[in-house]
Amino acid sequence: MEAKGKKRPDRRHARTERRIREAFTELAMEKNVDKITIKELAERADIDRKTFYLHYSSVWDVLEEIQGEILEQVDGLMSEFDLFHPSFDALGFLRGLNGLIEENSDFYRRMLVADRYSFFYVKLKEAMKAGLRKKYREAALKATVSPVKLELYAEYATSGLMAVYVDWLKHPEYDLKEVAETANEIAYGGIRKVLQGLMAGT
Secondary structure (H helix, E strand, O other), rough: OOOOOOOOOOHHHHHHHHHHHHHHHHHHHHHHHHOOOOHHHHHOOOOOHHHHHOOOOOOOHHHHHHHHHHHHHHHHHHOOOOOOOOOOOHHHHHHHHHHHHHHHHHHHHHHEEEEEHHHHHHHHHHHHHHHHHHHHHHHHHHHHOHHHHHHHHHHHHHHHHHHHHHHHOOOOOOOHHHHHHHHHHHHHHHHHHHHHHHOOOO
């Protein structure tokens, strides 16, 4: 028996929002977000405009919610991996990040690769940096390494990792394992290690 006073989830409400989000994802693959109208979004979701406004205030509101869920999941992923440690599992992290966007991979590939949606790239990178800050806030206060250095390292690590990941999205023919290994080499061995490998072949 349901506990007294406990509110049951509104399944119809959830189903409607899911239809709206699915319709938005479809339309966003067909045109730029700023070209999507509430009228066509409602029609694609098979609802009327009044029903749409019961759930969202604008088309951008739908995008914000979708982004917000991904960013929350990235925060959880960051708690599982230690980007500051030399044994950081880049392959595991990139696979985890890939798993978060797998359900709508074409949509997120467009969001991360297209210049017009650079704000999503920035938000994703900032979410990663926030995860590092949260994890190392206390350590930065106790360690001999200054908070400034940790902040710069967080910027370097997240910018580099995101750039590598987006390049892989642009070139899906790349082997993800090799991409991750290269990211690790550059992050912890520096460009010198890569150059040594090139010089060894000459």
